[in-house]
Amino acid sequence: MQIDLSIFNPSNRPLIGLDISSSSIKMVELSRADRGGMKVERYAIELLPHDAVVDGKIVNIEAITETIEKALRRMGTNAKLVAMALPTAAVITKKIILPAHLREQEMEVQVESEANQYIPFALEEVNLDFQVMGPAPSGPDEVEVLLAASRKEMVDDRVACALGAKLKAWVMDIEAYAAQAAFELVETQLPAGGRDQCIALVDVGANVMNVTMMRNDQTLYNREQAFGGAQLTQDIMRTYGMSGDEAEAAKRSGSLPDNYEKEILGPFLESMAQEVARALQFFFTSTQYTQIDHIVLSGGCATLPNVSEAIFAHTQVNTVIANPFTNMTLASRVKARALLADAPSLMIACGLALRRFDQ
Numbered sequence: 001m002q003i004d005l006s007i008f009n010p011s012n013r014p015l016i017g018l019d020i021s022s023s024s025i026k027m028v029e030l031s032r033a034d035r036g037g038m039k040v041e042r043y044a045i046e047l048l049p050h051d052a053v054v055d056g057k058i059v060n061i062e063a064i065t066e067t068i069e070k071a072l073r074r075m076g077t078n079a080k081l082v083a084m085a086l087p088t089a090a091v092i093t094k095k096i097i098l099p100a101h102l103r104e105q106e107m108e109v110q111v112e113s114e115a116n117q118y119i120p121f122a123l124e125e126v127n128l129d130f131q132v133m134g135p136a137p138s139g140p141d142e143v144e145v146l147l148a149a150s151r152k153e154m155v156d157d158r159v160a161c162a163l164g165a166k167l168k169a170w171v172m173d174i175e176a177y178a179a180q181a182a183f184e185l186v187e188t189q190l191p192a193g194g195r196d197q198c199i200a201l202v203d204v205g206a207n208v209m210n211v212t213m214m215r216n217d218q219t220l221y222n223r224e225q226a227f228g229g230a231q232l233t234q235d236i237m238r239t240y241g242m243s244g245d246e247a248e249a250a251k252r253s254g255s256l257p258d259n260y261e262k263e264i265l266g267p268f269l270e271s272m273a274q275e276v277a278r279a280l281q282f283f284f285t286s287t288q289y290t291q292i293d294h295i296v297l298s299g300g301c302a303t304l305p306n307v308s309e310a311i312f313a314h315t316q317v318n319t320v321i322a323n324p325f326t327n328m329t330l331a332s333r334v335k336a337r338a339l340l341a342d343a344p345s346l347m348i349a350c351g352l353a354l355r356r357f358d359q
Contacts, residue, residue: 014041014079015170017178017352018068020158022053023206023230023248023300025067028349029077030328030356038357039329043349044071045342050244056087058157065164072165076333083171083352084158085178088210089224091150093174094118097136100143107132111147119149127155127172148174171355176212176222178351179203183296184217185324185350190294197293200283200317202276203347204301206230209272211279213292221283227275229301232268239264254305261305269307273314280315298322302344324350 019026025046033039046067052060096114098107111130112123119126126149136142155172162169183201187194198220201212207228213221229251236247236256250256256264276295284290295317297308308319323343330336 013081013356014077015353015356016075016077016079016082016167017349017355018082018084018162018167019175019178019346019349019352020048020053020058020064020084020161021205021300021348022048022056022208024048024345025064025071026346026349027068027071027075028346028353029075029079030350030353032357033329037328039331040325040334040339041331042075042077042333043339043342043346044074045345046071046074047245047248056090057154058161061157061160061164064161068161068165068167072167080167081170082162082167083173083178083355084162084169085173085175085348085352086150086154086158088174088176090154091148091174092119093146093148095133096145096147097138097142098145100135100141107145111145115147115149118147121151125152126150127152171352173352173355175348176210178348179298180212180214180219181351181354182324182347183214183298183322183351185327186296186320186322187214187217189323189326190320194294198289198291200276200280200292200295201322202279202295202297202311203299204228204272204297205299206233209275209279209299211276211283213283213287213289220289221287223279223282225275225279227272229299229304231271232264232301232304235264235268236260265304265306269304269310270314272301272307273310276311277314280317292317295319296322298344298347300345303341322347 014029017028025048028043029041031039031041048067049063052063058064098110115128128149130145130147133144133146136144159169199214201214203210205228207230209225209227211223212219233244233247236242237244280292295311302321308321312319321344325339325343
């Protein structure tokens, strides 16, 4: 009889990275490969009904739960634990300095006291967490602590979606941190592993473009711009008389009329390239930096044909499509070509799935 000892070793417990975006449910399950490294066990992407998520807020729990269940059936997994994430804009984070000698309970009291200064809500209305980052720059007697707080409803609604699909929310992360965890896998693929280079991680989803400037795993700058693939979907709907679902499906399958690339996709890519160039200019004028070495594209819009060429033409910066799965082995059920096409939109789900390997 085989005995499951996974309770003593979290990394033996299957964990699904579950990303609830404004347009789709994305799920990734990773495991340890036989010869070390990681293995993609399974993944799924399912489109959400329009307006199920608005501005990061869950509006239709029932529709999201049904879509999660659909994705679970597609994956064929027995895993019941999920790592989820809150929208970055919905979380207040602050680094604080505390005495190093405090016990955990004492630290909790101090964190709550400090949090009162930074959180514009009553503490009973928020979920509050903290993590010791390491010794403070000021000296060994103090530690740097990262506190994070979000309105309870933002957390509770996501937990409810998981519970409705008979899953348990095991980890609640922040989307930017999950994307950064996956980005570290992409960074190793750059020349010299990206060391001592400025890298722009540009995530373009349905409604928002998020730009994060990184150097040696440190975030230098972050900016959100109101631009996304929903604009392209609306152009397709208007031009070809399609519904939103039909337009999304046609966009993903590449089954649009011959004039699509020239008359609709081309102008959209031009607008996207201009938005990226604009974000770079904001970075240069807001910091002492004057150069970006690489642009790494992620999000649903990074899967569009010729997108990296369009952005390179506008910025003259080496532009690559994010694929955190490049150095992973694939389970037989995972189709390599499909994963390659979907990889840029799976960054957050991948980063969440990596939480399985936390010590």
